[in-house]
């Protein structure tokens with residue numbers, strides 16, 4: 398008989414926490430899980446899943462005109478946000494229930510409450526109840542960060558988008574990463590007037606330059622007003638803007654620490670939503686422009702959810718970016734406490750959190766120490782056009798060793814027939830020495846689907862010659878991956 402209430406207590410019911418809890422319970426371990434908000438976490442409730450459904454919704458605008466080019470007698474329709482939003486929320490309710498059922502069927506005890514660490518083996522629930530566990534897994538994820546700017550709480554974040562009662566007419570998105578670019582495309586597709594300010598020279602920093610260049614061009618062509626080298630310097634409710642003699646940016650009344658800072662046990666972390674967003678927002682930017690938008694959305698990165706969890710008091714090390722510091726086995730400095738997923742800020746992707754959860758169970762409950770492999774992780778950015786990527790960008794690869802670059806860009810058959818100017822890009826980076834394909838970058842409809850499969854070959858260490866030995870599937874966009882005969886350059 399164990400001295401503890403549980404073999405494992407998981408804090409956080411997102412993708413990583415739920416998977417770890419279920420798989421650990423399947424080994425016969427006694428497992429509990431606490432979640433303060435809705436089961437499913439960022440991915441299911443306010444991230445990947447609702448985002449992807451919004452991507453689908455937003456793509457129909459072009460489908461109507463394409464259909465006419467293909468002989469269909471159809472009119473452009475009007476998008477009905479409340480109707481879509483109701484269906485979206487029903488789907489999220491369904492998915493949340495699926496997660497609960499899966500946990501229940503696995504005999505994981507669920508606590509619908511916030512939990513924090515009391516010590517290395519004790520978790521304290523919001524009502525003060527204490528539960529002991531041999532192992533504690535922190536899988537609390539992250540939350541959208543706002544810049545340190547007076548009145549920043551007037552801006553919304555990706556958390557708020559799904560809860561909007563109606564679509565704004567205009568929005569300013571700050572940031573040039575995954576979330577900024579994806580939501581710029583989604584909202585543009587749904588008919589919102591989208592402006593994007595990115596402080597750097599080109600959006601999607603860190604990705605292959607040709608690929609990000611094409612995405613930026615296409616986003617602009619589709620109507621998104623992208624300003625690079627531009628950032629917000631001041632913001633206020635439009636009625637309060639300085640020229641109008643209102644309180645103005647920086648006033649005591651309007652300022653305040655981001656909601657997150659004030660959170661303690663019993664308070665809900667996900668209420669990190671815009672305070673106002675009730676009226677238009679006045680914005681002054683680094684280019685000197687002063688403009689008014691219905692909403693300002695911050696997509697300026699995500700911070701690990703570590704506040705008020707009793708981590709440091711329990712001896713867990715917190716890193717410079719607020720993340721829980723773990724070793725290759727997701728173990729913290731406190732041997733009984735582990736952490737997985739976004740809260741560790743290794744690679745902030747759902748499938749990675751799930752793999753970290755599985756490796757944790759292998760290590761701790763199956764006696765098979767397993768490191769998580771963070772190399773060659775394929776990923777997709779659901780912009781329009783979509784991007785799929787795995788391995789090194791051309792820039793990173795050529796810094797590492799001499800490479801050959803194979804690249805082609807063309808108008809794909811389906812949209813070219815409809816008279817659209819959309820282009821796709823297929824690119825392989827190949828080691829001159831070993832012939833191994835070091836990177837693959839695809840900008841194309843369904844690039845996410847393509848990169849999953851290219852990722853298998855690249856993870857296996859396929860060479861360019863092995864790609865070439867694979868017969869093309871014709872006529873497809875992806876056949877170009879096996880038919881690019883000559884490098885466009887060496888570097």
Ligand code: NDP
Pocket residue numbers: 544545571572573574575576577579595596597601602628696697698699744745746776777778779
């Ligand atoms: P990212 O880190 O991708 O992008 C943050 C952006 O905000 C960058 O462009 C950054 O600029 C900019 N930024 C940061 N601070 C400021 C500031 N103070 N003022 C102005 N701009 C600022 O974060 P996201 O929020 O887009 O996404 C978080 C993570 O979630 C991603 O890294 C990804 O791992 C994951 N994700 C994955 C998705 C997918 O797989 N499809 C979809 C959505 C999210 P700079 O480049 O100069 O640093």
